[in-house]
Amino acid sequence: MEEQFPIYRIIDNDGNLLGNQDNSITESLAKEFYRHMVRIRIFDKKSISLQRQGRIGTYAPFEGQEASQVGSSVALQADDWMFPSYRDHGAAMTFGHSLKNILLFWKGRNEGCVPPEGKKIFPPGIPIATQLPHAAGAAYAEMRKGTKNAAIVYFGDGATSEGDFHEGLNVASVLNAPVVFFNQNNGFAISVPVKKQMKTKTIAQKALAYDIPGVRIDGNDIFAVYFETLKALERARDGKGPTLIEAVTWRYGAHTTADDPTKYRDQSESDERRKLGDPIARLQRFMEKQGWWDQEWAGSVEKEYTAEVDQAVEELEAYPEADPEVIFDYVFEKPTWTISQQKDLLLQQLRGEG
Secondary structure, three states: OOOOOOOEOOEOOOOOEOOOOOOOOOHHHHHHHHHHHHHHHHHHHHHHHHHHOOOOOOOOOOOOOHHHHHHHHHOOOOOOEEEOEOOOHHHHHHOOOOHHHHHHHHOOOHHHHOOOOOOEEOOOEOOOOOHHHHHHHHHHHHHHHOOOOOEEEEEEHHHHHOHHHHHHHHHHHHHOOOEEEEEEEOOEEOOEEHHHHOOOOOOHHHHHHHOOOEEEEEOOOHHHHHHHHHHHHHHHHOOOOOEEEEEEOOOOOOOOOOOOHHHOOOOHHHHHHHHHHOHHHHHHHHHHHHOOOOHHHHHHHHHHHHHHHHHHHHHHHOOOOOOOOHHHHOOOOOOOHHHHHHHHHHHHHHOOOO
């Protein structure tokens, strides 16, 4: 199956163009990708630091997966839908989500789930794979309304072991829904390596069961990610149904900040992958070969986005304190007696009456 689903690349680790793409690659596109990837990496590193200082809660880092998240999200149109998992805040940022609200989400605030006005970004899927049927449903609704809007849904390799993965792909296939199933295969479902999770050699081949296209790409090659996602989205808009994309990538760090990856994998592999195939460094090497690289420009990009992230942190920490009553008020439309009782008990404790 690996022969049937080879990994598609446009540039190699050294930044050499492999001849798989025409002159669609421009300097402005390369610089746009670079800006987005640097921006989300700065945000990711800052968020880990905030968590270690106790200023936000448990956080899911994505460093190493920037090309997968940026390339796929840039391919979207403004009125499309995005269904992220808990690791796809880089994609959400690139699609226009508020940095402050993303940080609020990681501080446990309901407000963090609210996208900017007009942006169709679903709250991050915390239970594994539940967002896949949601994406299929939203895409089908757009089709029924007669629009050309599509949906993209993100998930990891572990999600392919859940029933919602199969249900989402099956219903999208049956209904011919305009949705792109974007898998980021980073090799581990928390601590479980892919080889212990499934017998199939690829995730892309799972598309065969639903009679939809399956594509396997180098998830650290920003151009391969962008052009293949764009192709899948155009196919969806043309009424040709869903596509399953497997982006083969790697997360350098922990599954979350509550995890210790040294317990289940040799972290020297992450160090080696960072040296050889880092998505940002690869793009830089490509730009250098094209004569598009400007170190002064790159420094200004880093400075600009460091300031933007710092501003978002200031907005986060100036945000009003949470009202503990909210924990109970939105569980049911009309609170049950058990919910009301729990709320009263908490409020009594907070008043020092418990």
